[in-house]
Amino acid sequence: MGKRPIGWGDSMSVEPRGLLLSRLAVPLVLVAVVAVGWKWLGSDGESDDELVKRGRRDFRLRRLESALDLADRVIARSPGHRGALRLAGELAIEQGDYDRSVAYLCELPDAEQPERLTGMLGPGDRMDSLRSLSRLAGQLEKRIGAEPRHAMANDHLAFILTISGRRWEARRPLLRLLRRGRFTKRHLVLLGEFENVLADPVMLEACLKQDPNEHLANLGMGLIDVERRDFSGALGRFESVAEARRDLAEAHARVLVTVLERGSSDAAEDYAGRRKLLVDERLLDHPRLWLADARWARINGLDRQAARCLWEAIRREPDLRAANYQLAQVLLRLGRPNDARRFRERARQLGAFERTLGLIETRLNLESDWSDLGLLRKAAEQCERMGRLWEAFGWASEAQVHEPQVAWARELVGRVKQQLAADRDAPQTQDEHNPARSIDLSDFPRLDFMDLKSREEVAGPAGTEAGEIRFDDRASAAGVDFTYFNSSDSSTPGALMFEYTGGGVAVLDYDLDGWPDLYFPQGCPWPVIEGGDPDYHDRLFRNQGDGTFADVTETTGLGDGRFSQGAAVGDFDQDGWPDLYVANIGRNRLYRNNGDGTFQDVTPGLEIPETGWTTSCLVADIDGDGRVDL
Structure with missing residues (x-):
């Protein structure tokens, strides 16, 4: 008789039969389950x-x-x-399930990019079909964690973050695409500025129809609510997102800012109470929380604390135009003009670049394959001067796509490549171009919300009870000293028509600091002197956020000396800054906001009649063609 295999002992034969069967039962069940699973998975061994x-x-x-x-x-x-x-990704596209398609196809290696799902990188963009934004963003972030340079994943993540209002966070995937060389003009525009709201209400509402609790869709719709001045609706959305996503700094910052925007009598106290609850220091890695705190500090007259908050925000993100400008203003009040100059210059550079981006974006909306070498050169050179070398490379490269032999682009690309060669992971803005890196304000106190002891420290002046609303004339105390001159002539019986109309007032936030400023059109002696009257000028009063106004007419480049009858506010060049259109007896005036605290008279380049009488005016897109009319 042959030998038994090793491990087979005689003891096996003496076990009770029932125990043996019970021991065999579990393996047999497992075999059965595996067999069924293998039949489904393997389809008969295929x-x-x-x-x-x-x-x-x-x-x-x-x-x-x-x-x-x-x-x-x-x-x-x-x-x-x-x-x-x-196959699964293409089938999902065919069935209209764009979310599922992206989830499948982004799992492919970057080298195997699908032809039918190009996103912002090519034609056939169907990104507005996305619905499950939060879930998909998580999947894309996980994919990028495994393959950081994955173009399709970065492209789609940048889009989702952009339309949901997380513009600052969208810069990371956008910058990865630029470093990789996988970008378009659209990517460069999105990377170039991130303070404007680019949410798509139709798409976001479709997401919420599918899932009312979709967090990122609610975040994006909250920003749209703010633009519509529905602060209560916006606050409700932001609060729900912040509660569900306690790690999402953008949501917490939006809650705080909206509390202040809403303008209730207890807004400052409400803000402080909410702010105390944010104990996770990691949230402060996001500059928008520092901006919110800076706004609260300015409301409460805490200039040193406001300066510290603005400085902290700029340390983290040097390309915050409004923050640079506001910090310059605060430093001037604190007697530090030399430090203020650096931040004011940065704000001026950013404002000029945003105007260039506005022109580029307008052209792109009209013609996707648009090219204007002059405008591309302007963008590239502005970026290089600001230390934003990756973007300088991007805009110059776009020029080379349209005109390969253009000398300036070839030289700029070569120059920038040489600087970036030492560090392929260089940040969007070089540290030496960040004014907060060279000016140390760390000795200024931080806000300590835990140390606020009483309501009076944060609540400001007490409000009136419901039903007791009344108005007090505080113009003089607030520093608003203006009287309209209508050129009435006592030697002439009666009054001329233009003496009745007055000039009105335009309310605008010209420096985007969150405080409404006042523009007063002014009359002048009749008849009007050619070139304007030297003694009577329109006036701009800047809201200082403490209940007072300062006359900034001269420093802003305004002061129309003609017989003004009214003014309208609008963003005629769509650069995000409010411009002024002044109605005159004679030629009207259009003043462009430069974004650095100054205005420029751009009337000479426009076909505005030299004669006429305009009693009121309007800045609006009358025919809905996407271009602003006067």
Whole structure:
């Protein structure tokens, strides 16, 4: 008799039969389960490639559910199977499930980019079909964690973050695309500025119709609510997102800012109470929280604390135009004009660049394949001067796409490449161009919300009870000293028509510091002197945020000396800054806001009649063509 295999002992034969069967039962059940699972996964022993081939055949025959079932079987068995992922992604597109398609196709290696899902990188953009923004953003971030340079994942993540209002965070995937060389003019525009709201209400409402609790869609819709001045609606959305996503600094910052925007009598106290609850220091990595604190400090007259908050925000993000300008203003009040100059110059540079981006974006909206070498050069050179070398490279490269031999672009690309060669992971803005890196304000006190002891420290003046609303004339105390001159002539009986109309007032936030400023059109002696009257000028009063105003007419470049009858505010060049259109007896005036605290008279370049009498005016897109009319 032959030898038994090692491990087979005689003791096996003496076990009770019942115990033996009970021990065999579990393995037999497992075998049965595995057999059933193998039948589903393996489809009678077919290989992954054979199943994908069958799925392709079903796809061609329009048996879409069967094809997707086969693709999913392969993915369950071999999660990284490229053929199955591609098939499943294409089937999801065919079925109109863009979210599922992105989830499948982003799992493909970057080298195998699908042709039908190009996002912002090519034609056929269907990103507005996305619905499950939060879930998909999480999947894309995970994919980027495994393959940081993945173009499709970065492209789609940048889009989701942008339309949900997380503009600052969207810069990271946008910058990765630029470093990779996978970008378009649209990516450069999005990377160039991040303070404007670019949410799509139609898309976001569709997301919320599918899931009312979709966090990122609610965040984006909250920003739209703010633009519509629905602060209560916005606050409700932001609060729900902040509660669900306690790690999302953008949501917490939006809650705080909206509390102040809403303007209730207890806004300052409400802010402080909410701010105390944010104990996670990691939230302060986001500059928008520092900006919110700076606004609160300015409301409460805490200039040193406001300066510290603005400085902290700029340390983290040097390209905050409004923050640079506001810090310059605060430093001037604190007697530090030399330090203020650096931040004011940075604000001026950023304002000029944003105007260039506004022109580029307008042209792109009209013609996707647009090219204007002069405008591209302007953008590239502005970026280089600001230390934003990656963007300088991007704009110059775009010029080379349209005109390969253009000398300035070739030289700029070569120059910038040499500087970036030492550090391929260089930040968007070089540290030496960040004024907060060279000016140390760390000795200024931080806000300590835990140390606020009484309501009076944060509440400001007490409000009136409901039903007791009244108005006090505080113009003189607030520093608003203006009297309209209508050129009345006592020697002439009666009054001329233009003496009745007055000049009105325009309310605008010209420096975007969150405080409404006042522009008063002024009359002048009749008849009007050619070139304007030297003694009577329109006036601009800047709201200082403490209940007082300062006459900034001269420093802003305003002061029309003609017989003004009214003014309108609007953003005629769509650069995000409010401009002024002044109605005159004679030629009207259009003043462009430069974004650095000054205005420029751009009337000479416009076809505005030299004669006429305008009693009121309007800045609006009358015909809905996307261009502002006067």
